[in-house]
Amino acid sequence: MIITLQINGVEGDPQVPCFFIFGDSLVDNGNNNVRATLARANYRPYGIDFPGGIPTGRFTNGRTSADVLGQLLGFDNFIPAFTTAKGNAILKGVNYASGAAGIRDETGYHSV
Secondary structure (H helix, E strand, C coil), rough: CCCCCCCCCCCCCCCCCCCCECCCCCEEEEEHCCCCCCCCCCCCCCCCCCCCCCCCCCCCCCCCCHHHHHHCCCCCCCCEEECCCCCEEEEEEEEEECCCCCCCCCCCHCCC
């Protein structure tokens, strides 16, 4: 019996045609990089464990849960941030999350 284990990715077509992400800093992948806000994560040490080791605007040192879920769903690339999404890439999904986002005005006003 031969068992094959693929560790670094998923093979095949994506399980869904597109993936749109809404949320706060837990899934923000760089939308705040171009906003006039203190809620940014585009500097070191953020991103040191992300592929390439560069800060991307994610509020983590690596991938967010949305990044992991996108990979598990079979997407070849990370879902782009709304501020950088272009062309046909938008049809596969966009990340609208923003650090310091809140449902009520009182939940995000400290970082604006």
